[in-house]
Amino acid sequence: MGRKRKIENTDLPLGLYSRPLRGQTRYFYRNSRGKDAYFPVGFKLSDIKQSVIDFNKENRNSTVSLKHRVDNYNVRVYKVWPKIKQNLDEENEGKSKSTLETFERDSARFVAFFADYYTKEIKLEDINKYLDEYHADASFNVRNRKIHFLRTVFAEFTDLSYMERNYANDKKIKKKSKKAKSRTPIRISKYALMMMADKAEPFLKTAIMLSLQTCHAVNEIVNLKYSDCHYFSSPKLYCTETETYLEPSEDTPQEFLVHGMMWISREKNQHTTASRVEIPITNEMMITIEESAQDLGEAFVKGREPSCSYIVHRKKRYHKVNYSGDFNHPWQLKPSYLSKEFSKLRDSLQLYLGIEDRRERPGFHGVRSLAIYLHDKQAGDEEITMNRAAHSDLGMTQHYKEGHEKFKRVPPSTITL
Template sequence: MRPESAISIDSLIRDSGGIQGEALPFAEHVDHIMDRAITDEQPSESTREDWKNDAIRVKAFFATIPACDIELEHVNAYIKEYHAEASANVQNRKVSFLKKLFSYAVDESLMLDNPATRKKMRPIDEKRRQRLSIDTFMAIRQHAAPWLRTAMDLALQTTHARLEVSRIRYSIKEPKNGVCGCVWLDQPENGIYGTLYIHRQKVQKKEASHVAIPIGAELKRIIDDSRDSVASPYVVHRIPQRNVKRSKEVSHPTQVAPDYLSRAFSALRDELGLSDHLEMDERPSFHEVRALAAHLFDKQGIGPQGCMAHTDAKSTKIYTRNHIDWVEVPHGEIKTG
């Protein structure tokens, strides 16, 4: 009778949800695990929104599956259910999200191991998106609304991406974490009017997160030309449409959200028919302005590594201000007319 007694005890424990809750449906643990992940990793607003959408799907799929019973077959079924037609990049990201959640579950003794780690990632094709040519850039710029033209010019001169460009303020008192903006000199010195400080939110391994860019004549012209009758602290700004919910990525009604900036660029590109010969995922996006800028600076003899704030570039200088290490890039300008 002993084996039956042992089985009965195990069954009772399982029926009650397990010792740590491992026998409860995994869906019941997702909210708590998400709170831990967000606290630990501090993702950007856009990433957080992506996670929340993924979490909704995870809770729906694992609504009746105990955490301790999840296997690789469930990972495969989840991807097939929600992302069967998605690209390799997207499928790999979704597997990585499951891997993240399951790693916390293992940490809390809800799972013995992480089945998502056994899932083979799909091979990624070489980058399909085409480079942005200067001719295409100029054609889009010529027809762009003033605010979009300003964003394009700032991206070209600074080599920075949509998130940083959309956060540049006309003036800040001093550089600090989480802020992008201009500190102006009382009088120009050797053709330099001040410094544009950029705190990059997403950085590559060899790139600095705090960048100091000298404001020369061309960058000053772009900033000056952006000023209009709209009262806004942001260089890239526009009057928003009525009854449109404000993005969580912006802190002022006139600030342009990074996603809106990308969509406006792509919409104008397609409206002008500049990339009709390419598939949608091959057409250059706003992000490609950064690579174009690096290419143009390189042609002028200014190392793109310095412009893009690679910390191992010989042309960069590192100095400390307000207890933050800032990478000062060399002054350089690209003339767009």
Template sequence: MASRPRNRQYRHLPDFLYFDKDRKRYVLTLISGKRKTIGSDRAYAIAVAKEYNLRMRPETSISLESLIIESGGINGEGAPLSDHIDRLMERIINDENPAKSTQSNWENDAIRVKEFFNNIPCCDITLEHVNDYINHYHAESSPNVQNRKVLFLKKIFSYAVDESLMYDNPANRKKMRRIEGKQRRRLTFDDFIKIRSSADQWLKTAMDLALQTAQARLEVSRIKYSIKVPKEGVCGCIWLDNPVNGIYGTLYIHRQKVKDKEASHVAIPIGAELKRIIDESRDSIASPYVVHRLPKKYSNPISSMVKHPTQVAPDYLSRAFSALRDRIGVKSELPLEQRPTFHEIRALSAYLFKQQGIDPQARMAHSDAKSTKIYTQNHVDWVSVPHAEIKVS
């Protein structure tokens, strides 16, 4: 309903300010409905009323700031966030140089952010928008996923703040969801042997390599039979011309999850057990990778995770392990989310090495490893771990 026109005698005054003739005082009506006496000085009363209305009744006031925002802002803060996403993403990727899989996830999230914030000015984004975004796209997601999406918003907003597009980062005020303790059960050595005994040769090779090296599926799938020199982003073997004290060469592992840390470069001596695994993996398939298989036509396209048609993709390795686990009934009494995956071989390896009195931390590429030898090869420091083996058969 339209508001009643002001009396002619008050039209020269700001809204909600009037002059009490009996008391000779100016009176301002607050948003609470309470009336506050300002005083008898007309100029002062008008100034106070204008400032009060500007702050407490912005929807009824026109200010220089509101006009600037409405025209897009000085730095673009009045424009929708979606207008800036492409440029912000370019900065983020250049600054943080994420792994390709991480970058792909970020780019998918950026599409959602552009869609959701397509008509919301940067300077108006609040915690309420953060909550609405999570509820709109990820209401049914796990706490872990929701927390990751909040962290992505926090990243985007931090760059927006850096460019003066936002005044603060409302995602910083978002309370993160509580993550339940790890539900997945550990893989026992007996379970490992049961699965291994029914595995195809390529999967058996992957399992054995994971057990001996304490590495995860990505590194296992990248191990090459032979490399000329150890280098960044490569996993492979350098062989000695003649074995020395039962050592046939060195397996170099660059663990990608912690690739920027010194501990991520691991040099593992190739003893009899590792040599056996590598020798037994050789077959009629011409492949540079120790873990390999001849896939069905077009089922293993070249990608960021697969460099050769015979190389096994990490996701396929995990799925094959889990499918075999379920087919032979290992831990079938547990809910699916609690059954051990291929990644649990890494934890089993650490446990078995520790049982031998060997610190597994360096082999696992953990930065808190103790008693490790570090030497330089091609300006890269590699952590040399002691020779150790886990007997499987």
């Protein structure tokens, strides 16, 4: 039992004390751990008392304290988070680097917000506060992903008995309106891309041309290496009937020649067989690869890797600038940087300025969409295009093809009366 209070402190609420300090009476609050916090000079005593009373109701309530002591599984989030995080990390093994980075950012936000919450007292209103705090202006798509993140995390809490109910499951997943769904996506035109490729810096032109020829997205393009290209001893001609490569004749057009194979592993669906694709290196691709090596100031030699192993690179004046620990070479590029530079070039050429929202204007990913459309038109076989783009189903390939034709072409037909 603690000692009795001094007479001058008997009318003060629990934890509030006073003492003379530098010629003034100062009031301070002593918490349950014995740490003192002084109130600023000039505060009214009545206001100090009321604030302490309110604080004690919330934080030094014996009934609440007893309830938490009785239930060993109703603890503050920060105490069990290491165990929860470890389990979640084990579940995330094998996922793509970008997915793991996003998960780490979400985890940091989660802990910052919920750290002092008692696990069994987290309700739907707390989840709404969290979403409003960090994702108030997010799109439906992003907000829905964050809800799925919370569902995953709280499912782990529930599984370990730290929560009796996963309130994140009560959070509604919002769907796009029918109007938004029916709106045709804005696609970049072949003419606009020609303009951009003509004005682009070497690194950006290389990226555009590779994406156009391979049908792949920015994550794959920035990670393409010269060593991913495997060349024939001499250019070959592809025979569609036998699906083999034959020796070309002297009069074979250059555009039909194949110099080798480019191996691409798509990060997004890396666990499916569709993610690994072997793309023939056509004459146009060969020119792009050779020009990329020449940008390094080196002569291109098949089978020999230049000083920078990445086909898409940007020579910087200062090598250490923007050098990331994730990089293997100072001239390597981040996907976000490539996308940003593409958008800057698009706007500098005054393309699609009629679209006020910059996010609605075609970005680098639009090159992949245009490539899929053009390759499909040329091949006349959706399955070939699907395999080239490393899609797992035709539905996704068809989605990428949408919006490139303003009018649907139909065969001639006549009705006579």
